[in-house]
Amino acid sequence: MAQNKESSTMKAGLNPVKVVVVGTGSVGSTTAYTLLLSGMVAEIVLIDINKDKADGEGMDLNHAAPMTTDCRVYVGDYPDCANAAIVIITGGANQKPGQTRMDLAAKNAKIMQEIIPNIVKNAPDTILLLATNPVDVLTSISYKLSGFPASRVIGSGTLLDSARLRYNLSKYYNISSESIGAFIIGEHGDSELPVWSLASIAGMRLRDYCEKSNQKFDQDALEKIFEKTRSAAYDIIKRKGYTAYGIAAGLVRIVETILKNEGSLLTVSTVGDYFGVKQVALSVPTKVDRTGAHHIVGLSLDDNEIEEVKKSGQNIKSVCSRLGFD
Numbered sequence: 001m002a003q004n005k006e007s008s009t010m011k012a013g014l015n016p017v018k019v020v021v022v023g024t025g026s027v028g029s030t031t032a033y034t035l036l037l038s039g040m041v042a043e044i045v046l047i048d049i050n051k052d053k054a055d056g057e058g059m060d061l062n063h064a065a066p067m068t069t070d071c072r073v074y075v076g077d078y079p080d081c082a083n084a085a086i087v088i089i090t091g092g093a094n095q096k097p098g099q100t101r102m103d104l105a106a107k108n109a110k111i112m113q114e115i116i117p118n119i120v121k122n123a124p125d126t127i128l129l130l131a132t133n134p135v136d137v138l139t140s141i142s143y144k145l146s147g148f149p150a151s152r153v154i155g156s157g158t159l160l161d162s163a164r165l166r167y168n169l170s171k172y173y174n175i176s177s178e179s180i181g182a183f184i185i186g187e188h189g190d191s192e193l194p195v196w197s198l199a200s201i202a203g204m205r206l207r208d209y210c211e212k213s214n215q216k217f218d219q220d221a222l223e224k225i226f227e228k229t230r231s232a233a234y235d236i237i238k239r240k241g242y243t244a245y246g247i248a249a250g251l252v253r254i255v256e257t258i259l260k261n262e263g264s265l266l267t268v269s270t271v272g273d274y275f276g277v278k279q280v281a282l283s284v285p286t287k288v289d290r291t292g293a294h295h296i297v298g299l300s301l302d303d304n305e306i307e308e309v310k311k312s313g314q315n316i317k318s319v320c321s322r323l324g325f326d
């Protein structure tokens, strides 16, 4: 690890980039740490209703700074969101063993009603990046609460699920995950689906890859891999009580895509019309750049996949409606 590494923004002589993390629990603190190590930002502001927790995390993070990057970390309040490039939202309840993400909807929607107007008032031009669950419901609600364009209200969506799928496939096929083009769409949750019809390895459909590499193509094995992917959060929470590293890496990957104006296609969640389901946030591959997230590709899914993703969208939309956000 580099000692006293200058943040890349400072080195390039650009405006110092400020990112705010709201919620300094397991996800928020791990995200702040990952961001600090990345060297991409000059300032990280921590906000939490539990001020002691935020203070403790801030102190601990600042002690890492002299050995890593020159990023300044401080505990603040909503006025400190002013001029933030991105505000990452991780505040709210997490799942207890056996709870679904949707079980958190009512409680965390109330928290968004408190948090979002405060951010908007102080940072009207920022990009909101949400991780709090159920992330698609809360992204839909935050879009309405903020009045921001859909491109500036981004949920982490199925970026993490897609990474988990690629990891599991890489173990199964014994190749690196970067060689695998596979992703999950729909809800970040129980109604998500893998897009097997477009999954590829080294540019070849999975069936062709298996044939060319003298392996049996086994759809049942793929379904088991998807099941393991979908249940990953439950399996981790049962063991350690929360998940944090995967989502922190995902959030920082989204931040990187925005700050570096990459235009990468990521399975993040934004409000749009999807397969006939109107004005709902769900994940499909979406172009992310300095201006936010934009839908640019129509996915050619097979008929089953279209039915599944519609159901997933309707599921998210019905929870939003139940909470009074039609």
Ligand SMILES: NC(=O)C1=CN([C@@H]2O[C@H](COP(=O)(O)OP(=O)(O)OC[C@H]3O[C@@H](n4cnc5c(N)ncnc54)[C@H](O)[C@@H]3O)[C@@H](O)[C@H]2O)C=CC1
Binding pocket: 022, 023, 024, 025, 026, 027, 028, 047, 048, 049, 050, 053, 090, 091, 092, 093, 094, 095, 104, 108, 111, 114, 115, 130, 131, 132, 133, 134, 135, 156, 157, 160, 188, 242, 243, 244, 247
């Ligand atoms: N989208 C994804 O892929 C993932 C989402 N999550 C979600 O992230 C959220 C946070 O999870 P953890 O960090 O494990 O929970 P945690 O309980 O460790 O931390 C939550 C933090 O939010 C703070 N908070 C609560 N109400 C607040 C408010 N009104 N304003 C500011 N801060 C507030 C709490 O004081 C606490 O420090 C949960 O909803 C969890 O389900 C977790 C992992 C992955």
Ligand SMILES: CC(=O)C(=O)O
Binding pocket: 095, 101, 133, 160, 232, 233, 243, 247
């Ligand atoms: C908790 C959660 O949403 C996840 O790890 O996928």
